[in-house]
Structures are given as structure tokens and as C-alpha cells.
Amino acid sequence: MKLLPIILLTTVVFASCSNPLSSTSDSDFSKAMKLDTAQFNTLHKKYKEPALFHRRFKHSDIDSLIKVHAQNKVFVVDQIGKSVQGRSIYELTYGEGDIQVMLWSQMHGDEPTATMALFDLFNYLEGKDDDSSEIRELLKSKLGIHFIPMLNPDGAEIYNRRNAQSIDLNRDARAGQTVEGALLKARAKAIVPQYGFNLHDQSIYYSVPGTKNPVTISLLAPAYNEGREINEVREGAMQLIVGMNEILQQYIPDAVAKYDDTYTPRGFGDNFQSWGASTVLIESGGLKGDPEKQEIRRLNFIIILNALIQIAEGSYKKYEAAHYEDIPFNASLLHDVVIRNLSVGNDSISLKTDIAIRRGETTVGRDYFVRGRVEDIGDLPEAIGYDEVDAEGLHFVAAKLATNEVNDISSLTMEQAYALLKKGFMAAPVKTVGTRRESSLHSLPIHLFTQKQFFTTSSIDLGGTTNFYLGDSSGNLKYAVFNGYLIDLSKDIKDLTFKNRVH
Template sequence: MKIALLSLGLLAATTCSNPFNSGSKAITGMQLDTAKWNAMHEQYKEQALFHRRFKHKDVDSLIQVHQGNKLFQVSQIGKSVQGRAIYELEYGKGDKKVMLWSQMHGDEPTATMALFDIFNFLEGKGDGYDSIRNLLHDKLNLHFIPMLNPDGAERYMRRNAQSIDLNRDARAGQTVEGALLRSRAKAVNPRYGFNLHDQNIYYNVPGTKNPVSISLLAPAFNTERDINDIREGAMQIIVGMNGILQKYIPDAVAKYDDTYTPRGFGDNFQSWDASTVLIESGGLKGDPEKQKIRKLNFIIILNALIQIAEGSYEQYDAKGYEEIPFNASQLHDVMIRGLEFGSDSISLKSDIAIRRGETTVDRDYFIRGRVEDIGDLQESYGYDEVQADGMKFIIGKIAPQPVDSLKNITKEMAYDLLKKGFMGIQVKGLAVGQANSLHNLPIHVFAGNSFATTPVIDLGGTTNFYIGDKAGNLKYAILNGYLIDLSKPLSEIPELKNRVQ
């Protein structure tokens, strides 16, 4: 699909053909090319937010800085169940009212980072982008709620402190936070809404192994999923977003499920006459902290605001929205194809799908890999894949000699042991507090008398074994759900997130 390149120039109005429907009206408006977007984000990226597990106090301190700069009208609009402040930042004096809310699920922080990047940009000056700021200030009245669920964010969990999903509380308004968003929607009466989330990283573009990096949706406002002018406006905004995204992540954009959810905020905002766009930040290989996807959020949100201010989004043909495929759910962390792992009496050659689960430890986390599926998995995909025809399952061993201190295990030593068939090593005399400490070593470290490697491939079971040739030569290690090619140097091993057992 051909996408018109965007160019900044002097930020004058330009005309280009609609890339999604050659029979539609011409697109006019302020445009930026990808190089300008990249430079803009690099300049204004909020450096204090650099990983997913930031806390409310991090956001609070940044909001105080922005309040001191006096560009935004900053208000504490309420408190969470556990008493944490919830803020709204208002910008612009225009007639078009826009509400943007993020992190109503505490473990979905990608767009929150992007909003603070946008705040920094709006406070910029004299950098060649003042015409954008003037446009947004004069045409829009923006209302940002950057962290609606601070209690969930504190523990990096989806729900609030009462274990209620805020995005299923739009109808009842039973929670403090849900009722707050409802009341702000009533007070502001926005014409546009942006509902900002993260989706799991296992969605793929149908028929491909491409992870969905950004999922978009114009939520339905009724069970029939009818399209009125309000919902069509959201679809048109999404067509503009997709045009930019295809420049960055071609064939990695999809639509979220559009089944009507009467309890959901996006669906309700749409029924409250606000053209509402759902943005779901998904997965991108090599971007575990979602910093690249954060940049994409910055770009598509800011560009959408420009197009709303201009009214230029109205010239997109909403049919382009229908051309975006829906999410498929066929992706795993590791896919092993055609591995022999049967018993001595019954042979078995099959596919194995592996996924990794995260457990949060304050601002960090560790991983536990598990066997997600076994069988004929031709239609499933992996971020990493192994064609294991002619190879077999090999049980890992424990290093025969324990070590006296965790400090004695270097990455080089651990990798050497791993390549020799040892997946675990005992550490004697661990100091208090070290028994569950986190590490990035390419081997399991345990403090007790034993550590169980994977004796058999079992659904839901552990993922600590080798893949080798028929002669028993080790080719790959599956260590806690990570695929490690044993022919690669240590420098090419992925960063592991393990914990002392």
C-alpha cells in the first residue's frame, strides 16, 4: 500500500492524495516526515521515565514540574482508593474539547510515558515547531489524565486496590477512579476521546508471525456496532494514524476486537458523542520496555491532535479503517517445530509453544517460562522459532560442584557451564536477602539442595531443557522459556530475567 510521505517544510498547508482511497477528497494540512518525528521525540522524550514499572511518585514529581512551568492548568481531580493523587492537565483555549486518559490499568504504562513526552513538547519553544503548538493551543482544549489507576501502577497490576477492572466500571461507576472519570467526562463534555492501553504481546497480524505493535479501535456504541457520524470520525482519525504507522511498523498494525462492551469506557464515551479512539500498545521484538512503541504513541497521538485541530482527518475515507485486520492470537515467545521428545517405548515428534510470564519485584521483574501448547501448531508463531527436524529433547544437568558465593559466578562461567549441558548451579551460604535476588546469568542459581530441570515436556510445565542432534550434541538451550543458540557468542544472548531459587 502506498503511503504519501510527510514533509515538514515551513509547516505550510500541503495537499496529497488519500493513500487509502484514490477516489476520496484530497488531504490538506500540516505534515511531518518520519525524520522530523524522530528528531522531535528524541528532543522531548521524558528521561525520568525509561522502564515500564515506574511509580505514582515518579509521575507526581513530574506533574509538579509541569505545574511550576505554568503552561498547563494542573488540577488534582481526586484521590485513588489508597489516597494517591489523580491529576488532570489542561492545555489550550480552543473550542474542540479532547480528553485523553491513560493507565486505567496499572500495568499498562506505555502511553503514560508518551503523554509526558507530549507535555515536554508542548512546553518547548523556538525550535521550529511553534506553529504546531499555536495551532493546538488555539483550536483545542486538551484534558489529560495520565495515570487514572495509581494504586494498580504501584503494584504493577491491572485492577485497582479493590480488585475491580476500571474499564468495566463505566456503566456503574462503583469505584472511586471510575466514578471520577465519568464525572470528568460529564464536566468536560469532550468531542474527542483517546483511551490509552497496553495489550498482551501475543497478538499477531493474521496469517503472519508479525506481532501487533499497535492495535487501534473505534469502539462500538451499541450491540449492532452501527456507524454514526461520531464513530465514523474515530475511524477517520485511525486511518490517519495507520498511514503514519505503516512507515514505522509495516504490517504490524491491527484492530482490537470491536464487540460492544456496555461496561467499557471507550464504548460509553462513543455513546456520549465523543469520537473515541482506543490505542493498545502491543509487542515489538527487542523492545521489552516498549520504548520504541512509546515513540509511536507520541507520534500518532500528536499527529491526531494536529489533524483534529485542522479538521483534516475528516477528509480520510473511513473505508480505510475496515481494511485494517483484526488481531489474531497465535503468537508465542518460542516456537519449536518437529522436536522428538517421546519416551523410549512411545515415540513422539511434535511442535511446542512456550510463553514467559512476568512476576513484578518493585521496579523490576523475573520470568517463569511454561509450555503453553503441544501438538500440531502450524498456524502458530514465535518471536523466536526453531526448526527441530532431526533433533531431540535432552535433559539438562546440575553442575557437580557448588560455589561459595553468588559473586563467584560470572556470565562467562555460567555460559560455559550451559554449553556443557549444565542448567543449574548451587550457591552455598547465601547472605540474608540474597535467596530470592534477581540476576541475569544464563544459568539457574539455587540455594537449596536441588533444582529441578525439565524431565519431560508437559503442558504448563517448566521450560529448562536442551535441543540436540541425534548424537547428543547440544544445539540450543531452552532456559526458563528463553531460546539460546549455543553456537552464538555470549554477547548475542538475550538479557535474561531470572531469580535465585
């Protein structure tokens, strides 16, 4: 089917596509301020905002932090509007230079990683006595940096992608029908930025093609038209991304990819690019052992800070935009657990197959619990797991329910729960649970239930539960697949973290 061309109508007109730094000579590039990985690490450790330490922080958390920054008077802090439900939306401005840069985060309420990094960056820009005064003076004199953290505070409040009107703000650049989308569009018109940073989180299940690695950071220079052509504006974004990738490969080799570059006429990144701002999309993905994305937060801090320095210097122009194409696109092959060659058949029909498992999160206040589900069954050699096991010679074993009632959650230790798990028990009745909804959450490797019945996994079914064992022909239990977590029963459990809830 032939697609008709899309005509973009907008009242926003940015500056000319010519870049104010395009006249920077090659000799100037040798003056570029370079920070090595050790220096970046030291700076982030010093300035990491301690009040933000998990993904489900609320608007009140950042509201109080912004008020502190306003008192410090390093930033110009303005409340530029309110969300649908009346929560304040702020802009923090740093610098007095001619080059205007806009950064906005958390337009999707459940994508908070970059917001944490921005507050780390705020602390850094207010810092002193750390050998960074020259960098701060460079940024302050050359740039006008406009930060809009948490554009969607209503979504953040319930850890939801969309705003309170159930609209995806990143599909409202053309119409501007939401108060939050219209606000971002209005600020873009007023500021007329030459550079933009669109900050998001992506699925943790993207993988880097040709590797078994999750995509930890995904980058994109969005298309400004349906033909995905490259003009000077988009080329600048590509050059910035090549510089970011150069740093990231030192931290997370072969864990960087590009986001899909299909032109999206409703998307803010695409529109900022068409309005004349070299715009970079940063998507925070997955990293094993980093469920709260604190390491990925650090990477955001590093690449954003370095990009701002290179914009101020004009030194990003040294990178060849052609190297942007060397970064592969996201692939969708990743799962939490992949089990290979498991015997799951019965006496009459044998079946040896692969199983892919994913865990879904449900938010409870500032915390969450997970439920594992069977994502796929069959011949899955291309599937990749954060955890994998070759179950050749092993077979499916159903879990048992303990009969002794647990008095309350606090009376059962991790060691006791693990001992039950090793004996083939995955669930036990519990007598009492606290009255608060959060009190039903726990981190034990056993299901606790107050209902009359609880069912463990009786067979492997697509979309079904994941509470069973892998055992050998002698009846020995080798692995537990507990709520979507893979547990090697021969190893210590102390370093494992579970997100569970009383049933």
C-alpha cells in the first residue's frame, strides 16, 4: 500500500537550520575539555541526589528538591504551568549564553531514570571545589540550558505512561491538545533552542543484535520528515550521538543501540528536529543487576554532561555523522529467563522444548511486586535471557504447598523460606497481613497466601504462571522457577532480590 505524504502543520518556527558553531575550526577541537571515566565516576558519586534512590518517586519529592535549588540561586527556577490535576511543572535555567538547549524528562510518568540524572546534574552545576569550575564557567557563558524535569507529574504519581487524560504526551506535539503537551510546545516556541534532549525509558527487553546483551542505552537522531532525510540539524544530532556512543562503549561495550527512526509526525522529538533543534533521544533500557536503574542513571548523567560540554565547545563537530549508522537498531529478543531443552511432556506424549519467561510489574505506592508469565514456548534458539539455563536431562516438576501456617510475614526469615523452597514448597498459608496495602509486599522466595486455595503451576501454558521446578531423573530438584525468577538451588540466595506480594 502506497503511503500518502503527511503535511505537518505547526505554529512553532525555530531558528534557521544553520548551526551557530559550524564555523568552529578543527584547531579549536584540540581545546576540548575531556573528562575520563574515572573523573566522571567521581563527579557522579559526589553529586548524586540521595533523595532519589528508586524509580517510583513522586512529584512531591522533586517539588521539594526544586525549591531547595531555587533558594541556592544558581538556577533561575520558574513554575511554567500545572498538570491536569494541578501539579506544578517547573523549568530550571542555567547559563547566560547565546546557544539555547532544552532538556525535558518524564513526559511518560513511568520513565523516571533521566529525571534522577537531571537532579544529579543540578547538584553538579551548583557544586564547587572539585576542579570543575572551568567547565561550569564554559557552560554558563556559552549556553542557556533549560531543564523541564517531570513533564507528566500526574502519570508519575501512579507510575503510569500517560497523563491524567489517558493521552500519550509524546504523541501530542502536532495537536497540543493536552495542557502538558501545549506547555512544552509553548516553551519551545519561546526559547527557540538549537539543541534538544528528549529523555525516556524503553523496554528492558530490547537486545543488541549479534550479542546476548540487553540494550542499556538507546539513542536516536529523530527523523524530521517522512523520507528520513539528513539535513544540517539532524546531522548535528547524529554527531552528538557518535560522541555519546564513544563514551558509553567504555562503560557498557556492545550494549548501545538505536531506537526506531520511523518518522512520527505527532512525536516531540521528530517535531523539535523539524523545528530546527538538533535533537537527541536518550532511552534508558536494561542492565542486569540494576532493577532500579541507578547505574543507568549514572550513564545518563555522564553522556548528558559530556554532550553539553561538547555543544559549548563545538567539539562534537569532530565526529563523523556516518559513524551514527554503525550503531545497530534495537532487537526484541530478550526475556527475564530462557530455559532450553526442558522435558515438559507426559507419559503418552513426550515434549522437549524451550521456554521464555518475563516478569510484569504492578505498582503499589512507592514500591511494586512482580508476576512471572510464560512469554513463549517452542524452538527459541534466538531468544536471549537475563538468566538462562540449559535443562538438558531435566524435566518439569510441580511445586508443593506447605500445610503449616505462617503467623505473619515478619516471622519468616529468608533462610527459612529458602529451606522450604529447596524441599519443593513454593507456597504457604499466612495468618495475618497488615492493613496497609504496602504491608502485603515482601521479598521472600515463597508465595504466602490468605485465600483458601493457591495454585502453583501444573503445566507450562502460554501466558501461564511460572512456579515450578527443574528436576533430574533421580528426583533431585536443581532449579526453582519462582514467580519468573530462576534460582539455582545449589547456590546461596543472599544476593538475590525478589518482589513479591501476599495472595
